[in-house]
Amino acid sequence: MLNKAYNKQSKQLISVDCSIFGYENGILKILLFNRNIDPYKGNISLVGGWVNDNESVENAAYRVLKKLTGLSNVEIEQVKIFSKPKRDEGGRVITVSFNALIKIVEHNIDLVNMHGAFWQKVDSIPNLIFDHNEIAQNSLEFLRQKASYHLVGRDLLPQEFTITQLRQLYNSIFQKEFDPGNFRKKILSLNAIVRLDKKDTSESKKGAFYYKFKNSEDITINERIIKFSQND
């Protein structure tokens, strides 16, 4: 610090805003918050909350997630900080955006409904308050970037899943169709999932083997999974 006078320095309001992603019926969705109370009643926003004294921003994000979905042990990740002085019309608020991936089937839908939240397809996000559209877009981009270099799915798919389901998840994230054969070979080459002695026969007569993720500790992925560029 050039001049660290703690008590003379003005303080700021800090919030977290979470882009909570879930995957359902082959579609990637984001959890949005429909404000049925003032202020900003009738507006839609990301799910957020204040950062309190004596807690980290991660802690605040966990708190918000727990309150809204009933889930603890959610994977969250810092994305970016948004701090333009006028971004929040209610006052000067600096917000930290987080990404969270959750299994829609496991969360507490009643809790979500009770808070006036709802799941929305990521390709049709409505107008949100403040800069939340920018934040959500940035978060989606971040998720794509992440899915290009890490195998996502552990936090979005059921514990046991087929490679086709994993591919459809990737299809929905990147909004493109991956070749079934090549996708399968690529994923298996990562050595990150193991086949179970069990088939899903709901999608085909032949049946597709279920797989599960190995423990994260046993996975090391140092290569790109998906070649993805803005221009695709």
Added chain:
Amino acid sequence: MLNKAYNKQSKQLISVDCSIFGYENGILKILLFNRNIDPYKGNISLVGGWVNDNESVENAAYRVLKKLTGLSNVEIEQVKIFSKPKRDEGGRVITVSFNALIKIVEHNIDLVNMHGAFWQKVDSIPNLIFDHNEIAQNSLEFLRQKASYHLVGRDLLPQEFTITQLRQLYNSIFQKEFDPGNFRKKILSLNAIVRLDKKDTSESKKGAFYYKFKNSEDITINERIIKFSQND
């Protein structure tokens, strides 16, 4: 916001801490701040400052950089937010870490000295206050990640440079020796630099052509430049 009562919510102290990287004599360096005034006199830290009312965190980072190096128009980038409640012994401070790349030759060395700052090789960063070692390490990792997918150098090298100089910069960032022939081919294939009709004869009898960067608008790099993994 689940419950947005602006005036009831406690505020926090926000700072920025910059990992300012420069490149000199084939060595990647970071600008550190030697505190010769209280508090924390005699301790070494990253270069930082408070975030004031009515300014973005980026603005605060620019302000700090300008004050210390005399440079405006510096490339900065958000890296991560550090917010553990006890990270700063002087009180609860949330800090946003930034990376900045500057040309050491162009900055104002007197200003730097006057503030008690100094350049240090990135591979021998001393003990820093608080969590600044973690921040610096994270920033270096971030820079490597960035250099893997974007051509860095525009902000670190002189306007006119040889491919060998660019390679040496990459050597210093990744702490490894890239093959001269392969590196040259890779870089040229990116179509991001143009050859000038001018040679640098200081390093060899034959002389090496100078190059300069194209305008950023004219560059699109969608491929990996350097294959880099933690395990290298």
Added chain:
DNA sequence: GCAAAAGTGTTCATAATACACCCATGT
């Protein structure tokens, strides 16, 4: 002429892509 850096070319291994083809089975 030779040392030394600049720059080009060649080879081999691996990875990405497109796509043909076989497999299993419920109807």
Added chain:
DNA sequence: ACATGGGTGTATTATGAACACTTTTGC
């Protein structure tokens, strides 16, 4: 028996890494 998704194999091309070789020029 055939349609359908599951799964494997193959051919082609692109990329990466190692390294030999050629160029230039000051000494």
